[in-house]
Amino acid sequence: MLEEIKKFYEKTKFKFGELQKLPKGIEVPLNWIRVFYKTYPRFPKIELKIPEKETEFSKLLKKRVSRRDFKDCPINFEDIERILYLSSGLKSSDNENLQPKRFYPSAGARYPIEVYLLANNIEGLSKGLYHYNVKSNTLEEILKKDLSGKSIRLFGQDISKGNPNFIILTGVMSRSEVKYGLNAYRFGLIESGHIGQNIYLLSEEQRLGCCAIGGFDNELTTKLLDLSDDEIPLYVFALGKTN
Numbered sequence: 001m002l003e004e005i006k007k008f009y010e011k012t013k014f015k016f017g018e019l020q021k022l023p024k025g026i027e028v029p030l031n032w033i034r035v036f037y038k039t040y041p042r043f044p045k046i047e048l049k050i051p052e053k054e055t056e057f058s059k060l061l062k063k064r065v066s067r068r069d070f071k072d073c074p075i076n077f078e079d080i081e082r083i084l085y086l087s088s089g090l091k092s093s094d095n096e097n098l099q100p101k102r103f104y105p106s107a108g109a110r111y112p113i114e115v116y117l118l119a120n121n122i123e124g125l126s127k128g129l130y131h132y133n134v135k136s137n138t139l140e141e142i143l144k145k146d147l148s149g150k151s152i153r154l155f156g157q158d159i160s161k162g163n164p165n166f167i168i169l170t171g172v173m174s175r176s177e178v179k180y181g182l183n184a185y186r187f188g189l190i191e192s193g194h195i196g197q198n199i200y201l202l203s204e205e206q207r208l209g210c211c212a213i214g215g216f217d218n219e220l221t222t223k224l225l226d227l228s229d230d231e232i233p234l235y236v237f238a239l240g241k242t243n
């Protein structure tokens, strides 16, 4: 990994308890909660209609929200199969000479993102840590162990209530660095966002709850996944049945 990327990553790593603390007795500042909208009041405006045509896709977009009210009830194995494959798997291609594409865009088709599953609550799948092998569409069992206690330390107490599962996205920087240098980190974050939206919408489609987690313990996650120096955890999604 390029030295500058490593430095930036090290400086922006998240650890619980290191969030900006408010002095005792001070309310949450308004600029933490007030939402701002940019506007050009003196420029001409063209009115736009809210689209009326309802499709399955527009319904999904409207329904998507971050859900955190997980209930301790297993999700189906078929749901996780569907979510992993359609969020980050390989598309089948008629042309064997071309590299297969995926369900999300990737800068220069370098595909730096790796996908892991921390299974706490899936019918028919042992509790533990798995790597999603994109090429063979298989789950590789890294650790067969109940990690629900560890999930609390990695991803936080609040989001772990109701024992959800977690999808962890990491980025292998060197895959993109060879082409884009320092932009590898930026592109990795953007691409994990693309996959994340797929995960959110597929979860909604399967009537499962999903919540993005940017605030997770980077060091503990790196340790659990036993990542090399070149691979950094980027984004996590809690996934489970909700109330």
Ligand SMILES: Cc1cc2nc3c(=O)[nH]c(=O)nc-3n(C[C@H](O)[C@H](O)[C@H](O)COP(=O)(O)O)c2cc1C
Binding pocket: 064, 065, 066, 067, 068, 159, 211, 212, 213, 214, 215, 216
């Ligand atoms: C990059 C990113 C990081 C986030 N991190 C967290 C998090 O650590 N914990 C959490 O509960 N929600 C997290 N969220 C979810 C946001 O709180 C949520 O998207 C926002 O409140 C808007 O609500 P909605 O997703 O229901 O539309 C994150 C969302 C994004 C995009």
